[in-house]
Amino acid sequence: MLFSLETLGYVAAFCTTSSFLPQAILTIRTKDTESLSLGMYSLFSFGVALWLAYGIFKKDYALIVGNTVTLILATTILSFKLKDLISHKVRRHRARK
């Protein structure tokens, strides 16, 4: 083979994680999470955490590295979304008083 199976895994991890980066950068920069789905990001983050656990149990380093980075990005976006939802609720609660 031209390159090892491990390299293939790392290139795959690089591609799928990189494709997620622009959204993460945009969210961190603008802090705008209005058009992001809470359900979708929760399910996705949970799924990535499970892939990470799967990679750890299987001692598969491409899965571990790829999913660790993706999990950090996904939960960062998720935390911005949750902060936004909480501050919206607090503002609405205060407006009612």
Added chain:
Amino acid sequence: MLFSLETLGYVAAFCTTSSFLPQAILTIRTKDTESLSLGMYSLFSFGVALWLAYGIFKKDYALIVGNTVTLILATTILSFKLKDLISHKVRRHRARK
């Protein structure tokens, strides 16, 4: 362990693939790809195809099943985006004549 390692992989695959489903359904239904990034979907589809190849070489069925379904969804979205871009170009070309 409460459940097998294989089951963990399948649940992980189910979560990450399902989280991708709403976007695919929305795109197929509305055929609107205006706000989708061609670069992001190309890189993502390529990465998923590599994960699929990685899963095949490793005979890892959770990776194979999860990435096959995700690849079908991602390339479907990508094909809508490409069709949209081509028809835009054709229309602009005709308008110039």
